[in-house]
Amino acid sequence: MAASKKNQTINDQIIISKYMDYVLEQDHYPNSVYKFCKDNKIKEEEFYSFFGSLDNVDNAIWSTFFINAMTAMNNNDEYGAFSNRDKLLTFFYTFFEILTLNRSYVLFALNRYSMPIENLKQLKDLRVHIKDFAGQLIKEGNEDKSFKITKNPLSVYAEGTWLQFLFILKFWKEDSSPGFEKTDIAIEKSVNTIFDLFDNTPLNNVLDFGKFLWKEKIKWN
Structure with a gap:
């Protein structure tokens, strides 16, 4: 199960879900794509393959x-x-x-x-x-x-x-x-x-x- 979660395929809906959770849990918006990706263990190139900002x-x-x-x-x-x-x-x-x-x-x-x-x-x-x-x-x-x-x-x-x-x-x-x-x-x-x-x-x-x-x-x- 751990390996499956680690190798989870990133898509736009997963990024959206993580983004909404981040905002509510941190009580603020991420200051940068770098910060958001680092905290959610997403590669920046994966983020930019779906969203430009x-x-x-x-x-x-x-x-x-x-x-x-x-x-x-x-x-x-x-x-x-x-x-x-x-x-x-x-x-x-x-x-x-x-x-x-x-x-x-x-x-x-x-x-x-x-x-x-x-x-x-x-x-x-x-x-x-x-x-x-x-x-x-x-x-x-x-x-x-x-x-x-x-x-x-x-x-x-x-x-x-x-x-x-x-x-x-x-x-x-x-x-x-x-x-x-x-x-x-x-x-x-x-x-x-x-x-x-x-x-x-x-x-x-x-x-x-x-x-x-x-x-x-x-x-x-």
Whole structure:
């Protein structure tokens, strides 16, 4: 067993796992690739065969969360028959379940810097993934619309989905409800609002969602 562990083949997922453990156990980020590799008994050339820098690992962690969520959804035989609304709901529910499983690391990562904008840099690749996913859903929805005037601009709604994700992420960070049940409510109301806008029937759910956000904003303050 000892020999097997010593000769363990290094790959990107092993590096990511060791990196997350390092951050939580040391209560700080590694100061250099050299330090990280030395403490984890990884050769530097092995690290650089997968990542060009520690910043690349930060971004890859969030991409891995996304990939794991998509894999879980696509492994569900019923997912392909879902409406686009239910696909987005399923994505957010699944993604935030994964974040909850890694909550200690995620909260640490999102509070790394005092300037919020600096903490968002690690989400650069995730932003591309989410906008691509949303764009595909919007494209599919537009194919069902007969007239050009009723079709929705892909880039606008894709960016809107990303902003929606950032709102839910902030909400989840602050959520102290049992089982993060209020985050589930926020996901449901926000997705229904987005799709009501998408389907040009926004009024009731937009007002409902607005009331919900206002109540939660008061609680935050």
